[in-house]
Amino acid sequence: xxxxxxxxxxxxxxxxxxxxxxxxxxxxxxxxxxxxxxxxxxxxxxxxxxxxxxxxxxxxxxxxxxxxxxxxxxxxxxxxxxxxxxxxxxxxxxxxxxxxxxxxxxxxxxxxxxxxxxxxxxxxxxxxxxxxxxxxxxxxxxxxxxxxxxxxxxxxxxxxxxxxxxxxxxxxxxxxxxxxxxxxxxxxxxxxxxxxxxxxxxxxxxxxxxxxxxxxxxxxxxxxxxxxxxxxxxxxxxxxxxxxxxxxxxxxxxxxxxxxxxxxxxxxxxxxxxxxxxxxxxxxxxxxxxxxxxxxxxxxxxxxxxxxxxxxxxxxxxxxxxxxxxxxx
Amino acid sequence: xxxxxxxxxxxxxxxxxxxxxxxxxxxxxxxxxxxxxxxxxxxxxxxxxxxxxxxxxxxxxxxxxxxxxxxxxxxxxxxxxxxxxxxxxxxxxxxxxxxxxxxxxxxxxxxxxxxxxxxxxxxxxxxxxxxxxxxxxxxxxxxxxxxxxxxxxxxxxxxxxxxxxxxxxxxxxxxxxxxxxxxxxxxxxxxxxxxxxxxxxxxxxxxxxxxxxxxxxxxxxxxxxxxxxxxxxxxxxxxxxxxxxxxxxxxxxxxxxxxxxxxxxxxxxxxxxxxxxxxxxxxxxxxxxxxxxxxxxxxxxxxxxxxxxxxxxxxxxxxxxxxxxxxxxxxxxxxxxxxxxxxxxxxxxxxxxxxxxxxxxxxxxxxxxxxxxxxxxxxxxxxxxxxxxxxxxxxxxxxxxxxxxxxxxxxxxxxxxxxxxxxxxxxxxxxx
Numbered sequence: 001x002x003x004x005x006x007x008x009x010x011x012x013x014x015x016x017x018x019x020x021x022x023x024x025x026x027x028x029x030x031x032x033x034x035x036x037x038x039x040x041x042x043x044x045x046x047x048x049x050x051x052x053x054x055x056x057x058x059x060x061x062x063x064x065x066x067x068x069x070x071x072x073x074x075x076x077x078x079x080x081x082x083x084x085x086x087x088x089x090x091x092x093x094x095x096x097x098x099x100x101x102x103x104x105x106x107x108x109x110x111x112x113x114x115x116x117x118x119x120x121x122x123x124x125x126x127x128x129x130x131x132x133x134x135x136x137x138x139x140x141x142x143x144x145x146x147x148x149x150x151x152x153x154x155x156x157x158x159x160x161x162x163x164x165x166x167x168x169x170x171x172x173x174x175x176x177x178x179x180x181x182x183x184x185x186x187x188x189x190x191x192x193x194x195x196x197x198x199x200x201x202x203x204x205x206x207x208x209x210x211x212x213x214x215x216x217x218x219x220x221x222x223x224x225x226x227x228x229x230x231x232x233x234x235x236x237x238x239x240x241x242x243x244x245x246x247x248x249x250x251x252x253x254x255x256x257x258x259x260x261x262x263x264x265x266x267x268x269x270x271x272x273x274x275x276x277x278x279x280x281x282x283x284x285x286x287x288x289x290x291x292x293x294x295x296x297x298x299x300x301x302x303x304x305x306x307x308x309x310x311x312x313x314x315x316x317x318x319x320x321x322x323x324x325x326x327x328x329x
Numbered sequence: 330x331x332x333x334x335x336x337x338x339x340x341x342x343x344x345x346x347x348x349x350x351x352x353x354x355x356x357x358x359x360x361x362x363x364x365x366x367x368x369x370x371x372x373x374x375x376x377x378x379x380x381x382x383x384x385x386x387x388x389x390x391x392x393x394x395x396x397x398x399x400x401x402x403x404x405x406x407x408x409x410x411x412x413x414x415x416x417x418x419x420x421x422x423x424x425x426x427x428x429x430x431x432x433x434x435x436x437x438x439x440x441x442x443x444x445x446x447x448x449x450x451x452x453x454x455x456x457x458x459x460x461x462x463x464x465x466x467x468x469x470x471x472x473x474x475x476x477x478x479x480x481x482x483x484x485x486x487x488x489x490x491x492x493x494x495x496x497x498x499x500x501x502x503x504x505x506x507x508x509x510x511x512x513x514x515x516x517x518x519x520x521x522x523x524x525x526x527x528x529x530x531x532x533x534x535x536x537x538x539x540x541x542x543x544x545x546x547x548x549x550x551x552x553x554x555x556x557x558x559x560x561x562x563x564x565x566x567x568x569x570x571x572x573x574x575x576x577x578x579x580x581x582x583x584x585x586x587x588x589x590x591x592x593x594x595x596x597x598x599x600x601x602x603x604x605x606x607x608x609x610x611x612x613x614x615x616x617x618x619x620x621x622x623x624x625x626x627x628x629x630x631x632x633x634x635x636x637x638x639x640x641x642x643x644x645x646x647x648x649x650x651x652x653x654x655x656x657x658x659x660x661x662x663x664x665x666x667x668x669x670x671x672x673x674x675x676x677x678x679x680x681x682x683x684x685x686x687x688x689x690x691x692x693x694x695x696x697x698x699x700x701x702x703x704x705x706x707x708x709x710x711x712x713x714x715x716x717x718x719x720x721x722x723x724x725x726x727x728x729x730x731x732x733x734x735x736x737x738x739x740x741x742x743x744x745x746x747x748x749x750x751x752x753x754x755x756x757x758x759x760x761x
Contacts, residue, residue, distance in 0.1 A: 214520035
């Protein structure tokens with residue numbers, strides 16, 4: 001960025017005017033999102049400095065969800081958290097405030113709030129290192145549906161600003177736990193295996209039947225999620241360090257057991273990303289729009305390809321089940 | 330022996346009447362469950378009131394128009410303000426028969442009101458219940474059951490797929506067209522929103538109550554118990570309902586990827602509506618086929634009405650209209666030589682296309698008549714009464730409060746109301 005941007009409003013203007021130039025491919029778009037979010041962070045920190053001075057200790061700000069996985073759509077809601085070194089009152093107060101500032105900053109610039117409140121403004125996702133460790137232990141031991149959800153969300157964490165190791169150490173805790181309790185992988189599997197069907201018995205698309213997206217396919221729930229969830233499970237099982245779906249696939253492909261299988265799925269996932277990117281050129285009015293693909297606008301070959309992608313998502317799930325349940329035997 | 334049979338037949342008719350009146354309970358649950366909480370008390374309560382209205386009007390003029398003696402091809406003309414007088418030569422109590430027929434008229438009216446749901450003014454219910462029960466239903470019932478021109482023509486409609494269900498549905502269609510869709514049903518871009526009913530358990534229970542009541546409706550329509558034939562009619566009725574539910578499950582699963590509860594419930598009802606015309610004229614396997622086809626038909630019919638931008642809140646048009654048409658036509662295919670007490674056997678029993686043609690004409694004429702007359706009545710009402718529909722504001726706050734001043738579910742809504750009350754009190758205290 002060449003110009004100096006020091007307010008959320010001007011950042012939003014810049015984002016809105018620039019974003020069209022970055023729709024060539026998904027990686028390009030996500031680099032752009034990273035740049036914008038880093039700028040939000042810098043403005044937020046400047047504001048904090050004016051009000052409360054310098055940060056009292058080292059910390060890291062990390063992204064989760066689609067941003068963590070480096071696969072955001074043109075509009076994505078925010079998912080992020082903070083980890084800071086010291087657990088004293090001063091640090092707590094400072095970083096809670098910073099978390100709130102970043103969250104409202106992101107909102108002002110065009111990133112909608114997360115419905116599940118996975119944001120630095122929420123104390124659950126903004127903690128000192130020691131508290132994070134305690135929380136991680138609690139989540140692992142609890143094994144409830146919610147705590148497993150949280151673990152899986154956290155596992156996509158990618159540090160955008162600050163200390164890498166805070167996040168990687170916490171991920172290591174998850175890896176260690178799975179090492180001692182292999183059955184835990186099955187619990188993780190159960191939490192993510194439900195997928196919205198997209199192809200019916202007659203090989204017809206199962207589109208939305210009511211509402212504003214009638215006639216469209218839910219690309220997020222029917223297309224992306226099986227891939228994202230299955231690859232994440234493999235990463236957990238094999239202790240992969242990457243947080244993005246594509247880099248996870250690359251990393252896992254080095255293991256002979258996965259090489260052949262994942263080759264196909266990598267290509268599928270890239271195609272899914274490009275379908276969504278194509279969607280961006282049209283309707284991007286609100287967050288929901290980017291996930292729906294109107295099948296009327298697809299040609300015959302595209303329809304065939306898309307059905308194939310959904311079927312492969314299903315196949316990947318079966319493959320994942322066999323790998324994870326196989327481990328148990 | 331003759332006296333015993335007279336008594337038994339009369340008991341059977343009153344039992345049938347009771348079961349058919351119980352179907353109003355089924356409709357109360359079905360309609361309330363399929364609509365929103367804010368209208369629940371209204372939807373449930375108005376059914377009791379409109380049945381009362383139908384009873385009085387039927388007594389005053391309806392029965393006379395249908396079954397009156399000095400009648401002609403178009404309408405009967407005696408027995409107004411029926412006194413309970415026993416008709417000569419009848420082997421059951423005429424009063425019991427009257428009550429049974431009255432219950433049918435009530436059902437047809439309730440079906441017609443399906444098209445009014447969640448937006449019509451209470452006064453529209455009052456006026457239309459009089460006019461429908463006095464004019465629309467009696468004329469069609471006379472044509473087919475009262476010795477009118479379609480009876481002479483040989484039209485088969487044993488218990489009223491056309492007379493009761495199609496007539497009701499045609500009026501419902503007229504109403505829903507004139508009333509226009511509920512607020513929020515259709516989007517500007519042409520897509521359809523689901524306005525979810527508030528209690529699927531009520532809806533399912535309503536369907537079951539209707540299913541049981543239908544034994545009175547169909548089996549009761551034998552009027553007599555003499556040879557136990559009513560048992561066969563009841564059997565066919567049950568088979569069709571079951572087949573309808575199964576077909577609906579299968580078709581929704583195949584097309585939508587999920588078996589849809591609303592479709593399953595509609596399927597059972599569609600099976601019942603369809604078999605109503607033919608339950609005494611067809612073999613058991615045919616009853617299964619008729620019910621099964623109805624279950625599939627109702628699924629596509631609902632889709633069609635959505636596409637046509639016709640808002641049918643409780644699926645009256647599809648369940649009673651589409652299935653009613655199919656049920657009446659099915660006689661023309663499946664009626665057997667042995668069973669066809671009226672008319673001729675169907676296409677699959679060597680009767681050729683004759684009966685199918687009779688059925689088709691009956692459906693077309695009755696459907697059209699009921700629609701046109703109902704439309705005319707409602708159109709005039711709309712002009713005279715300054716609209717059939719509540720205001721936008723009233724529709725949004727719900728008919729429970731706008732039409733009746735109290736909620737079907739007070740706890741769900743009152744808190745806010747009470748808060749407002751308190752606020753008002755506070756303000757007036759400050760003002761003083």
